[in-house]
Amino acid sequence: GNSVTQMEGPVTLSEEAFLTINCTYTATGYPSLFWYVQYPGEGLQLLLKATKADDKGSNKGFEATYRKETTSFHLEKGSVQVSDSAVYFCALSDLRGGATNKLIFGTGTLLAVQP
Amino acid sequence: ETGVTQTPRHLVMGMTNKKSLKCEQHLGHNAMYWYKQSAKKPLELMFVYNFKEQTENNSVPSRFSPECPNSSHLFLHLHTLQPEDSALYLCASSLSGLAGGQDTQYFGPGTRLTVL
Numbered sequence: 607g608n609s610v611t612q613m614e615g616p617v618t619l620s621e622e623a624f625l626t627i628n629c630t631y632t633a634t635g636y637p638s639l640f641w642y643v644q645y646p647g648e649g650l651q652l653l654l655k656a657t658k659a660d661d662k663g664s665n666k667g668f669e670a671t672y673r674k675e676t677t678s679f680h681l682e683k684g685s686v687q688v689s690d691s692a693v694y695f696c697a698l699s700d701l702r703g704g705a706t707n708k709l710i711f712g713t714g715t716l717l718a719v720q721p
Numbered sequence: 722e723t724g725v726t727q728t729p730r731h732l733v734m735g736m737t738n739k740k741s742l743k744c745e746q747h748l749g750h751n752a753m754y755w756y757k758q759s760a761k762k763p764l765e766l767m768f769v770y771n772f773k774e775q776t777e778n779n780s781v782p783s784r785f786s787p788e789c790p791n792s793s794h795l796f797l798h799l800h801t802l803q804p805e806d807s808a809l810y811l812c813a814s815s816l817s818g819l820a821g822g823q824d825t826q827y828f829g830p831g832t833r834l835t836v837l
Contacts, residue, residue: 640825652826652827707752707826708777714763
């Protein structure tokens, strides 16, 4: 069935370091892919999305490219800040069944950025 | 208020209590969702409502009872819960509840539930 696999955390980086959080997926059809972010004590916020192969989603310095050939949607940022510390979730839209708009989430990756 | 709001933000209840969680969306969306977020587990979809009609029940125990009186409001009624039901309950909404791959879900801040 459809699934999302994220790298295990926590990921600990110093401020201004380069960030990569890996995400791979298994899906039938052509799902849309999403990154959501959850700051401490809050709900999930959409960070970026891509709806078809080779699309690049970007927001707040974060980027991810929909790679159909490697079934990946890795999240990157060139220079992280302490304020980026949060849990990051990769997700795909489940198109099976034809009826309901469903998201399948990875387990989340905790990012801790130290000053 | 804008976006998706949830009340209460925190709730502690005994196993014999009855309580309700409330979600309200101010986005003009037609679909609403309940998710459960437990420690160390992926988010679990519980229920989906599209135009007030339930379109998904992901094998959720009957001690959780959803209610959607209109497209802007969603409730989750809780009765005789177990300690393992302690979790963060997240509400979300989207323009449509139909699969299409391009319909973004917007989340509320969640209700942190503790069952004693």
